[in-house]
Amino acid sequence: MDVHISPSSVSGTARAPPSKSYTHRAILAAGYSDEATIYDALDSADPRATQRAVNAFGGDVTVVGDDGALRITGFDGTPYVPDDVIDCGNSGTTMRLVTATAALADGLTVLTGDDSLRSRPQGPLLSALTELDARAESTRNNGQAPLVVGDSLDGGTVAIPGDISSQYISALLMAGAVTDEGIELELTTELKSAPYVDITLEVLDDFGVTAEPVGTNGEDGVRSAGADGFVVEGGQGYAPAGGEYHVPGDFSSMSYLLAAGAVAASDGGSVIVEGAQPSAQGDSAIVDILDRMGADISWHTDRGTITVSGSSLSGTTVDVGNTPDLLPTIAVLGAVADGDTVIENCEHVRYKETDRVSAMATELEALGASLTEEQATLTIHGGDSELSGATVEGYHDHRVIMSLAVAGLVADGDTTVTGADHVAVSFPDFFEVLSDLGATIDRTE
Ligand SMILES: O=C(O)C1=C[C@@H](OP(=O)(O)O)[C@@H](O)[C@H](O)C1
Numbered sequence: 378m379d380v381h382i383s384p385s386s387v388s389g390t391a392r393a394p395p396s397k398s399y400t401h402r403a404i405l406a407a408g409y410s411d412e413a414t415i416y417d418a419l420d421s422a423d424p425r426a427t428q429r430a431v432n433a434f435g436g437d438v439t440v441v442g443d444d445g446a447l448r449i450t451g452f453d454g455t456p457y458v459p460d461d462v463i464d465c466g467n468s469g470t471t472m473r474l475v476t477a478t479a480a481l482a483d484g485l486t487v488l489t490g491d492d493s494l495r496s497r498p499q500g501p502l503l504s505a506l507t508e509l510d511a512r513a514e515s516t517r518n519n520g521q522a523p524l525v526v527g528d529s530l531d532g533g534t535v536a537i538p539g540d541i542s543s544q545y546i547s548a549l550l551m552a553g554a555v556t557d558e559g560i561e562l563e564l565t566t567e568l569k570s571a572p573y574v575d576i577t578l579e580v581l582d583d584f585g586v587t588a589e590p591v592g593t594n595g596e597d598g599v600r601s602a603g604a605d606g607f608v609v610e611g612g613q614g615y616a617p618a619g620g621e622y623h624v625p626g627d628f629s630s631m632s633y634l635l636a637a638g639a640v641a642a643s644d645g646g647s648v649i650v651e652g653a654q655p656s657a658q659g660d661s662a663i664v665d666i667l668d669r670m671g672a673d674i675s676w677h678t679d680r681g682t683i684t685v686s687g688s689s690l691s692g693t694t695v696d697v698g699n700t701p702d703l704l705p706t707i708a709v710l711g712a713v714a715d716g717d718t719v720i721e722n723c724e725h726v727r728y729k730e731t732d733r734v735s736a737m738a739t740e741l742e743a744l745g746a747s748l749t750e751e752q753a754t755l756t757i758h759g760g761d762s763e764l765s766g767a768t769v770e771g772y773h774d775h776r777v778i779m780s781l782a783v784a785g786l787v788a789d790g791d792t793t794v795t796g797a798d799h800v801a802v803s804f805p806d807f808f809e810v811l812s813d814l815g816a817t818i819d820r821t822e
């Protein structure tokens with residue numbers, strides 16, 4: 378499907394979908410447990426891949442009630458050897474978290490995914506599991522899926538880099554809790570995407586499992602930032618208080634709605650986003666970033682609402698070390714703002730569903746923006762020229778697609794984003810929500 382966006386004003390109230398990161402962890406944590414019910418889980422393509430994995434390991438995920446709650450009977454710490462290959466689809470989180478689960482089984486699991494996922498790096502996680510005496514191999518011997526993993530991980534101490542994906546750490550902590558020995562991780566580099574490890578620690582804690590960062594003072598409220606390593610004791614059991622878990626709203630998804638409000642809210646109008654309760658998500662930094670760019674934005678944390686009005690924006694500098702998923706949104710904001718927006722520390726954003734640094738540079742240029750791309754820095758020279766509508770590629774990447782759609786709201790003339798059905802990964806009704814806010818959107822198959 379291609380979407381065609383015409384210049385539009387937006388206003389009104391929208392609810393962001395539930396958090397993809399919390400949903401993955403809650404589903405897998407329930408899989409590690411005896412039984413749990415997950416409320417407000419995100420129903421989109423990526424968490425469905427994690428549901429498939431839990432089922433494959435001998436759990437059972439069933440939708441109960443009208444509100445889509447998931448009742449999950451888990452494999453209780455001991456995953457069965459799956460009957461078939463696990464297809465992780467497009468989901469890096471599923472593949473990384475589930476690779477460590479597969480290492481616990483007394484036999485081998487084969488994990489694969491789509492073209493994008495089969496090109497993403499898994500090597501450091503495979504090496505760590507091999508060091509810990511499990512079997513973990515890339516079939517093509519290139520550190521990428523398909524993967525063959527298994528042979529009863531016992532735990533132990535292992536060194537791992539933190540600058541490629543934090544998901545390796547999250548995976549080892551979740552699996553480590555049910556090993557005999559526990560796992561001690563020593564980071565060989567600085568940890569990027571640290572708030573995502575905080576999300577893991579929070580969900581573990583909510584399921585009664587203790588894991589801790591080592592050697593950090595929790596700078597800026599991010600517990601895992603600056604950690605030298607992590608430790609999780611073995612022999613722990615997963616069980617959420619009261620047998621249930623509630624997933625909070627997703628700030629990465631909210632970023633597109635807030636950006637839409639900041640660049641395209643009608644005169645005197647505003648966009649209000651609901652479901653914005655504070656949580657460990659680093660991407661709530663979007664509120665501060667918009668504020669620094671001059672947006673009229675306020676976050677009512679008690680009510681969980683964020684209100685943003687149409688604003689003239691000016692460029693700023695943002696380090697996305699902790700918030701890689703915000704890069705596409707910030708790049709679009711920078712293209713609309715006056716002056717330079719400098720996105721620093723973004724090398725790891727190249728290892729996502731696509732190389733998002735290069736994708737955003739190419740497609741925003743196609744819309745008339747001027748950018749300078751370096752390996753770890755993307756500079757958007759805002760205000761040099763107005764954006765003008767064009768056909769841009771979505772790279773089968775939900776975040777590239779959603780952010781380019783926001784740019785389409787203010788580009789002069791119509792903008793077409795190709796392959797837009799990939800919003801199904803994290804925000805399946807994104808275009809309906811944007812259209813309800815007043816955007817003029819057409820689709821062609
Ligand atoms: O653990 C998670 O839920 C995620 C971690 C981040 O990836 P990296 O840790 O690979 O940067 C983020 O980009 C991804 O969208 C979700």
Ligand SMILES: C=C(OP(=O)(O)O)C(=O)O
Pocket residue numbers: 423467468469470471702729730776803
């Ligand atoms: C990178 C992402 O997710 P994953 O790593 O799970 O594919 C994302 O949602 O932007």
